[in-house]
Amino acid sequence: MEPDTERILLSGDEAVALAARSAGVALGAGYPGTPSTEILEAFSALGGRAEWAPNEKAALEVAIGAAFAGARAIATMKHVGLNVAADPLFTAAYTGVKGGLAVVTADDPGMASSQNEQDNRHYARAAGVPMLEPADSQEAHDFTLAALEISERWGIPVLLRMTTRVCHSKTVVRPRAASGPAMQPHFERDIRGLVMVPAYARPAHRRLRKKLAEIAAWNETSGMNVILPGDASRGIIASGISAMHAREADPGARMLKLGCTHPLPMNAIRDFAASVRRCTVIEEGDPWLAGEIRAAGMTVEAKPEEYRFGELTVNRVRRILRGEPDSAAALPRGNPPQLCPGCPHRVVFETLGRLRCIVAGDIGCYTLGALPPFEAMDTCVCMGASITVGLGMRKVLPAAEAARVVSVTGDSTFMHSGIPGLLEMVYNPPETGHVALILDNGTTAMTGLQEHPGTGRSLAGEPAAAVLPERLAEAMGIERVFVADPVADAAGFERLLRESLDCRKPSVIVVRRPCLLSARKLKAAARRAEEGARSR
Amino acid sequence: MKNVNVVIAGLGGQGVIKASDILADAAFRAGFDVKKSELHGMSQRGGSVSSDVRFGAGILSPMVPEGEADALVALDKDQVAVNRHMLRPGVAPLDPDSLGGAKLPDRKSLNVAMLGLLSAGLEDLPESAWLEALDAAFSGGAAAANREAFRTGRSIGEAIKEKA
Numbered sequence: 001m002e003p004d005t006e007r008i009l010l011s012g013d014e015a016v017a018l019a020a021r022s023a024g025v026a027l028g029a030g031y032p033g034t035p036s037t038e039i040l041e042a043f044s045a046l047g048g049r050a051e052w053a054p055n056e057k058a059a060l061e062v063a064i065g066a067a068f069a070g071a072r073a074i075a076t077m078k079h080v081g082l083n084v085a086a087d088p089l090f091t092a093a094y095t096g097v098k099g100g101l102a103v104v105t106a107d108d109p110g111m112a113s114s115q116n117e118q119d120n121r122h123y124a125r126a127a128g129v130p131m132l133e134p135a136d137s138q139e140a141h142d143f144t145l146a147a148l149e150i151s152e153r154w155g156i157p158v159l160l161r162m163t164t165r166v167c168h169s170k171t172v173v174r175p176r177a178a179s180g181p182a183m184q185p186h187f188e189r190d191i192r193g194l195v196m197v198p199a200y201a202r203p204a205h206r207r208l209r210k211k212l213a214e215i216a217a218w219n220e221t222s223g224m225n226v227i228l229p230g231d232a233s234r235g236i237i238a239s240g241i242s243a244m245h246a247r248e249a250d251p252g253a254r255m256l257k258l259g260c261t262h263p264l265p266m267n268a269i270r271d272f273a274a275s276v277r278r279c280t281v282i283e284e285g286d287p288w289l290a291g292e293i294r295a296a297g298m299t300v301e302a303k304p305e306e307y308r309f310g311e312l313t314v315n316r317v318r319r320i321l322r323g324e325p326d327s328a329a330a331l332p333r334g335n336p337p338q339l340c341p342g343c344p345h346r347v348v349f350e351t352l353g354r355l356r357c358i359v360a361g362d363i364g365c366y367t368l369g370a371l372p373p374f375e376a377m378d379t380c381v382c383m384g385a386s387i388t389v390g391l392g393m394r395k396v397l398p399a400a401e402a403a404r405v406v407s408v409t410g411d412s413t414f415m416h417s418g419i420p421g422l423l424e425m426v427y428n429p430p431e432t433g434h435v436a437l438i439l440d441n442g443t444t445a446m447t448g449l450q451e452h453p454g455t456g457r458s459l460a461g462e463p464a465a466a467v468l469p470e471r472l473a474e475a476m477g478i479e480r481v482f483v484a485d486p487v488a489d490a491a492g493f494e495r496l497l498r499e500s501l502d503c504r505k506p507s508v509i510v511v512r513r514p515c516l517l518s519a520r521k522l523k524a525a526a527r528r529a530e531e532g533a534r535s536r
Numbered sequence: 537m538k539n540v541n542v543v544i545a546g547l548g549g550q551g552v553i554k555a556s557d558i559l560a561d562a563a564f565r566a567g568f569d570v571k572k573s574e575l576h577g578m579s580q581r582g583g584s585v586s587s588d589v590r591f592g593a594g595i596l597s598p599m600v601p602e603g604e605a606d607a608l609v610a611l612d613k614d615q616v617a618v619n620r621h622m623l624r625p626g627v628a629p630l631d632p633d634s635l636g637g638a639k640l641p642d643r644k645s646l647n648v649a650m651l652g653l654l655s656a657g658l659e660d661l662p663e664s665a666w667l668e669a670l671d672a673a674f675s676g677g678a679a680a681a682n683r684e685a686f687r688t689g690r691s692i693g694e695a696i697k698e699k700a
């Protein structure tokens with residue numbers, strides 16, 4: 001049986017990629033981050049032009065440039081990535097765009113693989129951009145098309161807010177065609193519209209608010225928000241994955257399922273609330289929707305505070321609707337992740353532990369150095385914070401303690417936001433010097449082995465320039481720059497680390513040893529290429 | 537037919553996601569609505585992984601509610617305890633011991649052998665849909681080994697069913 005071409009089983013991420021491809025998106029830019037990573041990988045596999053930017057700010061800016069030039073573009077990132085890209089987002093809302101621009105934020109309620117569970121719906125309101133929230137892969141596909149349409153119709157970037165269970169669940173999709181072809185890229189000079197100096201930004205802010213008022217009026221009857229029939233004694237308002245859980249938890253209730261949640265269709269919500277006896281807002285994360293609706297003067301029930309934490313499930317929604325407390329019964333915990341046997345990061349944390357270092361850490365596979373058996377990492381805040389946090393500690397601690405502080409970052413994290421930390425180390429050095437370890441395993445391992453500006457390969461696996469961290473450090477004028485392989489010579493690595501701690505000068509040690517999984521993947525790819533060449 | 541809920545659990549690197557992909561694809565090929573969900577993203581090995589697959593006439597939440605799984609397939613015996621609360625009361629979990637020490641063509645095909653075992657109990661999914669999904673999932677030598685692993689698991693499952 002041939003697979004039904006009108007019906008495909010796709011993850012939410014793959015569905016976004018497929019829609020972007022069929023809408024003629026000319027450029028997809030992003031930085032890896034669970035659960036958003038597969039969007040660009042799938043977009044590239046479908047033949048789209050996709051790139052891993054060094055970080056999310058760069059990715060969004062590249063996408064904004066493409067959209068200024070009239071092309072359709074998407075920028076993809078996980079929720080915390082939007083913090084990094086917030087600066088361009090807020091002002092691109094003022095400038096607006098010519099080609100459609102969809103900014104995909106993939107939130108991670110419950111923190112399956114993240115350092116916090118921030119709720120990026122706040123960004124839509126804070127930046128003043130429209131927001132769409134798909135509930136499954138079909139909607140991920142359809143709302144990607146809708147985001148690009150809204151973006152082009154009003155000349156405004158649109159936030160496509162996904163969550164882990166939408167990104168990573170596979171559901172059935174019937175693809176649709178995009179409503180119109182992309183325009184031919186062309187730059188039309190518009191200094192007053194695109195140069196945000198105060199004199200031009202003041203009217204731009206007013207233009208933004210006017211666009212949002214128009215979009216709010218459109219959204220009242222946009223078709224993005226639907227009423228699912230049910231008993232008028234129980235009304236539910238929900239969006240995204242929460243709507244799916246809620247429909248299953250109480251299939252007999254009447255439901256207003258919101259697809260475009262900023263700017264909200266307040267009249268439609270008011271009519272719905274008036275049509276039911278009891279109206280409950282079911283939402284994951286912060287009580288954002290309930291807060292907005294209440295601020296508009298309506299009375300709705302919201303979940304109790306304890307449901308702010310973690311993912312919603314059908315069972316939890318049932319408890320909310322019944323007014324029951326969250327189940328206190330602790331569920332059995334599975335095994336935590338561990339560094340692979342033989343992972344080169346292991347030697348590094350064994351050594352740091354032995355030398356009783358105070359370790360300012362960062363985010364990557366190596367963050368597992370904080371867990372047993374190593375317990376050799378003392379801080380982890382956000383990507384890029386290791387070198388800077390370590391420097392801050394060195395600047396105030398008593399000298400004996402300060403001299404034990406080491407910063408540890410990964411290669412992808414260094415490229416992402418670690419470079420300004422090295423600049424800080426050179427420009428404002430602590431009296432005791434500092435030691436920064438850059439664990440260069442040649443990949444972004446944590447998120448599933450993506451390329452970055454140091455690997456020498458592009459997202460599509462093509463050869464690319466490779467930036468070496470040691471060359472960057474030398475160019476900054478750091479005198480003590482070393483490259484070490486802790487697996488080939490563990491004793492040599494320990495000696496170098498001791499010397500660097502003792503010498504009280506800014507030191508950089510690039511710890512270079514490939515990630516085992518990445519090495520295996522590259523070997524398999526090389527084997528395939530060789531077989532391909534032989535059969536030709 | 538009522539909706540079917542399956543939870544597949546194991547450790548990172550054991551092929552939990554591959555197995556749930558094959559099950560979801562088989563159900564999809566048989567014409568059902570399907571949703572499949574799991575948490576993944578970390579490359580490192582050894583952590584607990586579980587994946588939910590639901591199929592039937594119309595599926596809402598992609599996650600199997602606690603106590604509503606019709607089957608629990610554990611690729612690692614220790615993952616039974618972690619996931620038992622997902623099962624409907626009175627349903628026995630499947631784990632590698634359920635294969636009764638049967639010889640597999642290759643240790644890597646344990647996940648597919650367990651799917652074979654599961655398949656004997658999922659009467660709504662025709663064997664042809666399973667075989668198509670397997671063919672789509674593997675190529676070359678792996679395809680033959682996995683077909684054999686599936687058959688091995690399935691015949692053990694059928695024998696268990698007959699006894700019951």
Ligand SMILES: Cc1ncc(C[n+]2csc(CCOP(=O)(O)OP(=O)(O)O)c2C)c(N)n1
Pocket residue numbers: 031032033034056078080081084114115363364365366383409410411412413414441443444445446447515
């Ligand atoms: C702002 C931000 N973007 C993306 C992520 C997701 N993320 C976590 S760690 C990481 C990179 C890890 O790569 P690397 O530093 O090379 O360490 P490795 O995992 O290879 O050891 C990424 C992309 C994040 N946590 N924060």
Ligand code: SF4
Pocket residue numbers: 338339340342343344345365441445446515516517518579580581
């Ligand atoms: S994936 Fe690579 S970097 Fe991560 S733990 Fe395994 S070997 Fe180490």
